[in-house]
Amino acid sequence: MKMLKINNLHASVDDKKILKGINLEVNAGEVHAIMGPNGSGKSTLAEVIAGKEEFEIKKGNIYLEGEDLEEMAPEERAHKGIFLSFQYPVEIPGVSVTNFIRTAINESRKGRGMEDMPANEMLKLIREKSQLLDIDRKFLSRSLNEGFSGGEKKRNEIFQMAMMEPKLAILDETDSGLDIDALRIVANGVNKLRGKDNAIIVITHYQRLLEYIVPDFVHVLHDGKIVKSGSKELALELEEKGYDWIKQEAAV
Amino acid sequence: MAYTEEELKKELETKEYEYGFYTDIESDTLPKGLNEDIVIAISKKKEEPDWMTEWRLEAFRAWQKMEEPEWANVKYKKPDFQDISYYSAPNKKPKYNSLDEVDPELLDTFKKLGISVDEQKKLAGVAVDIVMDSVSVATTFKKTLAEKGIIFCSISEAIQEHPELVKKYIGSVVPKKDNFYAALNSAVFSDGSFCYIPKGVRCPMELSTYFRINQAGTGQFERTLVIAEEGSYVSYLEGCTAPMRDENQLHAAVVELIALDNAEIKYSTVQNWFPGDKEGKGGVFNFVTKRGLCEKNAKISWTQVETGSAVTWKYPSCILKGDNSIGEFYSIAVTNNFQQADTGTKMVHLGKNTRSTIISKGISAGQSQNSYRGLVQVNSRAENARNFSQCDSLLMGNRCGAHTFPYIEAKNKTAQIEHEATTSKIGEDQIFYCNQRGIDTEKAIALIVNGFSKEVLNKLPMEFAVEAQKLLEISLEGSVG
Numbered sequence: 001m002k003m004l005k006i007n008n009l010h011a012s013v014d015d016k017k018i019l020k021g022i023n024l025e026v027n028a029g030e031v032h033a034i035m036g037p038n039g040s041g042k043s044t045l046a047e048v049i050a051g052k053e054e055f056e057i058k059k060g061n062i063y064l065e066g067e068d069l070e071e072m073a074p075e076e077r078a079h080k081g082i083f084l085s086f087q088y089p090v091e092i093p094g095v096s097v098t099n100f101i102r103t104a105i106n107e108s109r110k111g112r113g114m115e116d117m118p119a120n121e122m123l124k125l126i127r128e129k130s131q132l133l134d135i136d137r138k139f140l141s142r143s144l145n146e147g148f149s150g151g152e153k154k155r156n157e158i159f160q161m162a163m164m165e166p167k168l169a170i171l172d173e174t175d176s177g178l179d180i181d182a183l184r185i186v187a188n189g190v191n192k193l194r195g196k197d198n199a200i201i202v203i204t205h206y207q208r209l210l211e212y213i214v215p216d217f218v219h220v221l222h223d224g225k226i227v228k229s230g231s232k233e234l235a236l237e238l239e240e241k242g243y244d245w246i247k248q249e250a251a252v
Numbered sequence: 253m254a255y256t257e258e259e260l261k262k263e264l265e266t267k268e269y270e271y272g273f274y275t276d277i278e279s280d281t282l283p284k285g286l287n288e289d290i291v292i293a294i295s296k297k298k299e300e301p302d303w304m305t306e307w308r309l310e311a312f313r314a315w316q317k318m319e320e321p322e323w324a325n326v327k328y329k330k331p332d333f334q335d336i337s338y339y340s341a342p343n344k345k346p347k348y349n350s351l352d353e354v355d356p357e358l359l360d361t362f363k364k365l366g367i368s369v370d371e372q373k374k375l376a377g378v379a380v381d382i383v384m385d386s387v388s389v390a391t392t393f394k395k396t397l398a399e400k401g402i403i404f405c406s407i408s409e410a411i412q413e414h415p416e417l418v419k420k421y422i423g424s425v426v427p428k429k430d431n432f433y434a435a436l437n438s439a440v441f442s443d444g445s446f447c448y449i450p451k452g453v454r455c456p457m458e459l460s461t462y463f464r465i466n467q468a469g470t471g472q473f474e475r476t477l478v479i480a481e482e483g484s485y486v487s488y489l490e491g492c493t494a495p496m497r498d499e500n501q502l503h504a505a506v507v508e509l510i511a512l513d514n515a516e517i518k519y520s521t522v523q524n525w526f527p528g529d530k531e532g533k534g535g536v537f538n539f540v541t542k543r544g545l546c547e548k549n550a551k552i553s554w555t556q557v558e559t560g561s562a563v564t565w566k567y568p569s570c571i572l573k574g575d576n577s578i579g580e581f582y583s584i585a586v587t588n589n590f591q592q593a594d595t596g597t598k599m600v601h602l603g604k605n606t607r608s609t610i611i612s613k614g615i616s617a618g619q620s621q622n623s624y625r626g627l628v629q630v631n632s633r634a635e636n637a638r639n640f641s642q643c644d645s646l647l648m649g650n651r652c653g654a655h656t657f658p659y660i661e662a663k664n665k666t667a668q669i670e671h672e673a674t675t676s677k678i679g680e681d682q683i684f685y686c687n688q689r690g691i692d693t694e695k696a697i698a699l700i701v702n703g704f705s706k707e708v709l710n711k712l713p714m715e716f717a718v719e720a721q722k723l724l725e726i727s728l729e730g731s732v733g
Contacts, residue, residue: 051688
């Protein structure tokens with residue numbers, strides 16, 4: 001089953017071309033890593049899939065389980081099962097982690113024509129998932145991302161992902177700002193969520209995270225295009241040689 | 253009789269009730285304009301004693317020499333005071349025959365607020381076809397209160413029944429010559445509420461639902477007087493979350509609170525007068541003077557949620573006269589479209605060890621202007637006075653304005669005064685973050701605004717807080733497009 005299919009995708013912001021013909025297919029049960037130098041368009045790709053409106057799609061299509069996303073608002077895409085773990089999660093003062101995730105889950109259920117999740121079920125889920133990610137209960141009553149350390153922010157993103165059980169999860173540089181212990185906890189959490197019915201795209205600079213979340217495929221993004229795809233060994237090669245050889249190859 | 257608030261609420265939902273106050277007045281409307289004869293006529297209509305008539309006349313004479321203040325950060329066309337009718341009997345004729353005739357937008361808002369159909373009818377002025385139960389809920393309330401010696405009635409009734417209390421306290425906190433609008437109110441006030449809590453008595457209920465019943469009967473110049481005797485406590489709720497459409501453009505209320513030694517008054521307001529339409533046409537001018545006096549160890553808390561009115565001019569204040577007295581002001585002011593609000597507080601520290609806290613949350617959207625104006629004054633004899641002020645502004649879009657005017661006057665070296673202020677904007681990135689989690693933009697704004705206002709919402713009595721939250725959502729609907 002094709003979870004995600006991207007066809008010749010071109011996207012711009014303020015007439016600046018960022019994505020210049022992306023082709024990508026991700027099947028259910030797979031983990032794909034997208035690597036590439038700064039400014040190659042990795043975060044843009046993630047945000048375009050999630051439906052951020054400041055980007056203009058000039059050409060191409062994105063399909064989730066065969067359904068064209070073009071006309072769908074970001075929240076509708078979320079209701080369909082797309083989850084983006086943000087590189088820079090925003091603060092929402094006065095809104096607790098629990099309140100936020102409860103709202104997110106119930107709004108998503110509403111979007112799918114379901115009733116609110118019963119409170120006891122919600123509490124059970126929160127307990128289970130916070131344990132999975134080694135999250136202190138006190139943490140859950142703090143304002144969303146306000147005063148969180150880099151590591152706490154990322155852990156909170158993965159906690160939300162665990163709560164929402166998405167079909168397609170995109171992790172945008174989830175490893176940045178994490179020390180090695182936190183990295184292990186987060187990766188462990190992600191691995192527990194891997195299954196045959198969902199897919200994960202991991203965006204990262206470094207090979208380090210891929211030691212813990214082992215990808216089925218690795219793609220290299222450069223100047224708005226996927227210039228190379230391969231197995232997990234490609235990540236090691238990149239770590240060793242850097243990105244210059246890719247850039248040169250692409251220039252030929 | 254044990255009557256829980258819950259039961260009362262249920263009863264209110266299913267029963268209709270009497271207005272109470274105005275039933276004996278059959279007369280019409282006085283001619284437009286204001287002069288001594290009109291003031292006398294108002295007093296006569298209300299069958300007031302001579303001292304009250306004289307008091308009104310003194311206020312009127314003072315008002316004539318006063319000028320309308322211009323220092324507030326609001327722009328509006330000044331009312332023509334000779335073009336207003338200062339007395340009109342309540343309209344007994346229903347405005348509509350059925351709910352179908354009422355503005356659907358208004359009904360929609362009622363629904364969102366979860367107001368029962370019967371109450372919707374009442375609020376919109378629809379003829380009610382249910383026969384009223386002869387024993388009104390209000391009477392039941394009164395009985396419970398009377399057992400404790402609490403007096404809670406209209407100010408007109410208090411002038412008749414408890415003249416000694418009214419005479420002693422009216423104008424004692426807001427003198428009749430205090431300011432232009434207070435003087436006007438003193439001369440022509442239509443009605444309002446009176447509340448007296450005897451020594452050592454803790455009022456057993458929030459004076460809320462009751463007020464909601466009576467709200468429909470109060471006029472444009474409302475006068476409220478709350479007296480808490482030594483060691484007593486009362487929580488008083490004013491206003492209504494339901495949108496109030498009123499043909500009176502000018503509203504000038506006066507509220508006076510008196511907290512004697514060791515007494516505590518909690519005064520909560522939700523103000524949702526008609527703010528004008530999306531183009532800024534129409535809407536109520538709300539010029540209010542609210543002030544409380546604290547004697548020794550007394551405490552007064554003002555909590556307000558201001559979402560309505562085209563122009564708001566309002567500074568609930570505390571005179572901390574007694575040693576160790578405490579003043580608090582918690583405020584949320586929302587302005588949208590073309591609304592203008594200039595609101596804040598005055599904390600006047602006279603006694604020793606007096607403390608005050610100010611938390612103000614201003615939310616501006618559309619092309620509105622939202623100003624906080626606050627004065628913290630520490631008198632030379634007020635040893636060890638302490639104040640903490642926090643003023644936060646939240647902006648939505650780039651055509652609105654938020655302003656902060658804090659004034660601090662400290663005449664005692666031991667004073668400790670802290671002021672914190674922040675201004676933030678609801679960012680596109682915050683909205684996108686919420687959207688990505690499946691929360692649509694309207695809901696996202698509500699979530700962010702509620703988070704921003706949490707410290708103040710928490711101060712409201714539970715039942716009111718839930719309504720206020722919904723009200724914030726509705727007030728800001730369509731503000732980000």
